Amino acid sequence: MAIRKSIPTQSAGDALIEDLKSSLDRAEQLLREAADATGDKATDLRARALQALDQGRAVLSETQETLLEQGRKVAHDTDEYVQSNPWKAVGIAGVAGLLLGALLSRR
Numbered sequence: 798m799a800i801r802k803s804i805p806t807q808s809a810g811d812a813l814i815e816d817l818k819s820s821l822d823r824a825e826q827l828l829r830e831a832a833d834a835t836g837d838k839a840t841d842l843r844a845r846a847l848q849a850l851d852q853g854r855a856v857l858s859e860t861q862e863t864l865l866e867q868g869r870k871v872a873h874d875t876d877e878y879v880q881s882n883p884w885k886a887v888g889i890a891g892v893a894g895l896l897l898g899a900l901l902s903r904r
Contacts, residue, residue, distance in 0.1 A: 813860040820853030 824846045831842035879886040 813856065816856040816860075817853050820849050820856065824849040824853070 827842045827846035827849060831839045831846065834842055
């Protein structure tokens with residue numbers, strides 16, 4: 798029998814958004830400072846801004862991999878459940894179809 802496991806996709810998505818906002822805000826601030834600066838200081842600020850953007854990309858990549866892995870796990874768990882409980886799965890799908898049909902026909 799399959800055991801239901803909660804997967805914290807919402808918190809992972811929130812963390813991703815916060816990390817990306819932070820990285821982009823930092824990069825934007827550094828680029829604004831670089832626009833006003835000249836010489837070595839401008840070069841340093843641009844390099845730091847690019848580093849902030851690279852960190853944002855890395856966080857995005859890691860979160861994408863995590864979410865893909867969680868999606869594969871959910872699909873695998875669903876497949877196991879359907880194979881071990883085919884009639885329940887058919888019943889659930891039928892009820893879901895009826896409810897969806899009733900909701901759509903009301904409009």
